[in-house]
Amino acid sequence: MTGDWGGLRTELRDIGIDWELTYQQQFQQNYRGGLQTHNGHRLSGTYDWVLRLDFEKIGLMPDAGFYFKAKGGYSDGINPHKVGASSYANVNSDVGGDKAIYVNKWWFWKKFADKKIELRLGVLELNKDLFDVSPYANHEDRDFLNRLSIRNPTIPLGTGMGAFVKIEPVDWFYFQSAAIDTQARKYRTQFDTAFHDEAWYTGLWEMGVTPKWSSAKGPMPGNLRVGWWYNPTFREVFKDTMKGLRKPEYRGDDVGFYLGADQLIWKENDDPKDKQGLGWYGRYGCAHGDINKISDYWATGLSYTGLLPGRDKDVFAFGVSQAIPSGQYRREKKPEACRETVYEWFYKCYVTPWFIVSPDLQVVVDPGGTKSGRDAIVGGVRIQLIF
Numbered sequence: 001m002t003g004d005w006g007g008l009r010t011e012l013r014d015i016g017i018d019w020e021l022t023y024q025q026q027f028q029q030n031y032r033g034g035l036q037t038h039n040g041h042r043l044s045g046t047y048d049w050v051l052r053l054d055f056e057k058i059g060l061m062p063d064a065g066f067y068f069k070a071k072g073g074y075s076d077g078i079n080p081h082k083v084g085a086s087s088y089a090n091v092n093s094d095v096g097g098d099k100a101i102y103v104n105k106w107w108f109w110k111k112f113a114d115k116k117i118e119l120r121l122g123v124l125e126l127n128k129d130l131f132d133v134s135p136y137a138n139h140e141d142r143d144f145l146n147r148l149s150i151r152n153p154t155i156p157l158g159t160g161m162g163a164f165v166k167i168e169p170v171d172w173f174y175f176q177s178a179a180i181d182t183q184a185r186k187y188r189t190q191f192d193t194a195f196h197d198e199a200w201y202t203g204l205w206e207m208g209v210t211p212k213w214s215s216a217k218g219p220m221p222g223n224l225r226v227g228w229w230y231n232p233t234f235r236e237v238f239k240d241t242m243k244g245l246r247k248p249e250y251r252g253d254d255v256g257f258y259l260g261a262d263q264l265i266w267k268e269n270d271d272p273k274d275k276q277g278l279g280w281y282g283r284y285g286c287a288h289g290d291i292n293k294i295s296d297y298w299a300t301g302l303s304y305t306g307l308l309p310g311r312d313k314d315v316f317a318f319g320v321s322q323a324i325p326s327g328q329y330r331r332e333k334k335p336e337a338c339r340e341t342v343y344e345w346f347y348k349c350y351v352t353p354w355f356i357v358s359p360d361l362q363v364v365v366d367p368g369g370t371k372s373g374r375d376a377i378v379g380g381v382r383i384q385l386i387f
């Protein structure tokens with residue numbers, strides 16, 4: 001929106017300094033079901049300020065740099081008081097309450113061995129940036145808005161201080177791993193828990209192949225990945241304590257696994273730089289049911305770039321996702337618990353390169369993951385400004 005500042009922005013990038021400011025505005029309304037539809041609308045918004053430093057261009061270090069992101073926003077949206085979906089299926093994954101500004105994440109990065117190995121150290125966000133990343137369903141600012149559409153709730157994804165390494169020996173295979181502070185708390189420096197109290201770290205490992213299938217209109221990229229994780233946190237085992245007559249049990253050292261796949265399945269033309277076409281994605285996750293409310297999760301959907309003539313960058317997408325409660329949780333703690341399912345559609349319209357409007361429609365079946373939840377229909381629009 002603000003242009004090149006008379007060439008200054010380009011000059012800064014040439015010497016290794018780049019920044020970006022974006023603002024996201026959402027309007028949503030609960031049209032049917034949920035907790036209530038009376039005054040069932042809300043405005044909410046967030047901003048993101050990103051700074052990127054390229055140490056090689058600055059003259060400090062080859063193949064290295066620094067990333068910093070600050071955020072702020074207002075409102076917690078309609079989910080808590082109007083819809084009643086679980087935190088896993090929040091109808092607006094971008095909201096975070098009234099926060100003027102806070103540091104979201106930062107890290108130092110360095111690449112080795114002809115850029116085949118990448119290391120990151122700092123406050124890392126495991127989802128969106130690093131693990132189970134999908135080009136079609138990954139970020140609430142660019143893709144689907146409901147959290148269940150873009151995030152696997154069986155994986156202990158989060159943000160915290162830690163380390164990440166990725167090894168990519170060939171252009172079609174990678175292996176990566178990360179460890180972050182399990183006790184990290186949002187809106188804090190992360191130093192207070194990373195270097196104090198118990199040395200608990202959540203570990204994630206992922207490996208995948210990124211084939212490019214041949215077609216009459218050129219290569220069609222895809223991604224197949226498998227991952228597993230470890231969480232040391234001690235949590236209560238789901239067991240009926242008979243109103244205190246039986247002592248509660250606790251267990252840590254939890255593990256689980258997940259699968260993911262993305263594939264461009266149809267391409268409009270043979271231009272290798274053109275992204276128009278139809279893509280598919282799928283996800284699955286599994287966790288132990290004795291201490292995890294959600295033991296299984298799956299999601300799938302389609303995303304079409306350039307569906308309408310003359311709108312080559314616009315995106316139309318549909319996805320369905322489901323969180324399945326564990327059998328032990330239902331038997332021992334909450335018999336009325338049931339599957340929570342989300343159907344979501346959105347259309348991302350590039351009015352200009354810096355002004356993006358995205359109407360969004362969601363159907364949440366059994367919001368809150370309970371049989372008593374009334375199926376909700378939520379509609380709205382997301383606006384993004386890129387400065």
